[in-house]
Amino acid sequence: MKIAICTKHDLFGAIVLNHLIPNLSEHELAVFFSHESLSGESSVPELARFNFLERDLPLNTLFPLIEKTSNVGELLTPLQMTQKYHFKTNVLRDLLPTGDGATLYAFDPDVIISVRFRLIFKKPIFSLPKFGIFNLHPGALPAFGGLFAPLRQMLSGAPTLGCTFHRVDSGIDTGPIIDIAWVPLRQNLCLMQHTFELYLAGIPLILELVNNLVINKDPFISPQIADKRCYFSIPEAAEFSEFKQKGMKLIDKHAYRAMLSLFTPPTLKNQLDELVNSAF
Numbered sequence: 001m002k003i004a005i006c007t008k009h010d011l012f013g014a015i016v017l018n019h020l021i022p023n024l025s026e027h028e029l030a031v032f033f034s035h036e037s038l039s040g041e042s043s044v045p046e047l048a049r050f051n052f053l054e055r056d057l058p059l060n061t062l063f064p065l066i067e068k069t070s071n072v073g074e075l076l077t078p079l080q081m082t083q084k085y086h087f088k089t090n091v092l093r094d095l096l097p098t099g100d101g102a103t104l105y106a107f108d109p110d111v112i113i114s115v116r117f118r119l120i121f122k123k124p125i126f127s128l129p130k131f132g133i134f135n136l137h138p139g140a141l142p143a144f145g146g147l148f149a150p151l152r153q154m155l156s157g158a159p160t161l162g163c164t165f166h167r168v169d170s171g172i173d174t175g176p177i178i179d180i181a182w183v184p185l186r187q188n189l190c191l192m193q194h195t196f197e198l199y200l201a202g203i204p205l206i207l208e209l210v211n212n213l214v215i216n217k218d219p220f221i222s223p224q225i226a227d228k229r230c231y232f233s234i235p236e237a238a239e240f241s242e243f244k245q246k247g248m249k250l251i252d253k254h255a256y257r258a259m260l261s262l263f264t265p266p267t268l269k270n271q272l273d274e275l276v277n278s279a280f
Contacts, residue, residue, distance in 0.1 A: 001111065002028045002029075002030075002108065002109045003027050003029050003030075003110065003111055003112075004031075004032060004107055004129070005031045005032070005113050006032045006034070006113065006117040007031065007034075007114070007116050008034055008118055010054045010058070010116075011055070011058045012116055012195065012199060013115070013116055014063075014075070015196065015262070016136075016199055017031065018075040018081070019200065020207075021085050021087070023207050024210060025085055027210070029087040030087055030088045030089070030090070031082075031089045032089070032092050032103070032104055032117075033078075034117050034119050035118075043234065044235075044236065044240065046237075046250060047234065050250075053256060053279065057279060062260060062272070062275060063077040065268065065271060067080065069265060069268065071265035071267050071268075073262060073263045073264045073265050074263075077263060088107075090104070095119050095121065101125070104128070105125075108128070109129045110129055110130055110213075111129050111134065112128070112129045112133040113136075113210075114134065114136070114168065115135070115206075120172060121133055126170075131213050132167055132168070133167070134165065134166065134167055134178070135165070135173075135175070136163065136199070136202045136205065136206060137163065138150050138198040138199060139152065139153060139163070139164060140153065140161070141162075144162070144230065145173035145229060146231040146233060147233060147235070148234070148235050150194050150198055151239070151243065154191060160185060161183050161184075161185055161194060162198075163181045163182075163183070163198040163201050163205075164177055164179075164180045165177070165178045165181075165202055166221075166224075172231065174224060176224065177222050181201035181204070181205060183197045183201050187247070187248070190248075190250060190252040190255055191243075191250045192252070192259070196259060253276065256279075256280075257273075257276045260276065
């Protein structure tokens with residue numbers, strides 16, 4: 001089966017690929033990155049900080065440093081993964097069949113899997129994959145659609161946070177639900193750690209879908225309840241202030257280092273410490 005994986009070119013996108021690619025290597029794969037920031041994502045200091053730690057530091061500094069060595073960490077950088085598993089990657093700024101999206105159309109996938117992808121799927125792309133387009137969203141739908149869903153779930157005080165796997169339709173995070181993976185809210189974990197756990201909890205839902213499609217078993221899907229739907233846009237400074245007032249932490253230095261260390265071979269431990277210390 002031909003599978004197109006659409007994700008963001010950042011730290012969490014790399015983590016997701018490391019848990020998908022080895023388990024889907026029997027299929028023909030292609031990865032399509034969106035790496036541009038949304039308008040307003042640096043409008044408050046906390047958003048700019050997330051961009052730096054999730055994207056700029058790993059992509060521009062750590063990953064190139066790792067790739068200059070012959071050693072590998074527990075997880076591979078995207079470049080190391082392409083070298084090991086021999087799949088093609090493309091960067092998309094649009095999904096137009098006459099624009100960047102032409103590479104996706106040329107791949108002609110049987111199914112499109114979206115995780116953390118920045119571009120919105122619109123017609124005519126819905127007619128491209130015969131099995132459809134599916135998205136892993138780090139929020140419990142329909143109540144936590146849109147951006148920064150883990151933040152909004154933590155602010156709500158819910159005891160568990162959801163990661164929803166759903167079929168993509170013409171709306172944004174409105175498609176019918178296949179399943180929701182749940183993780184407990186833990187006060188000692190920062191937002192970044194909860195986001196990490198949410199994506200890891202959702203990965204098995206993707207793999208189960210692919211296995212079912214191989215044997216021509218259609219997924220069971222449930223329509224979302226429209227009147228319970230809520231969509232969140234880019235968070236404002238007041239929400240980050242509320243988050244801190246509730247005693248929760250956005251990014252923990254040691255947790256962040258632990259995520260980066262998954263990619264870093266032991267020979268670069270000192271360099272990793274220097275990078276993290278300089279960032280905090």
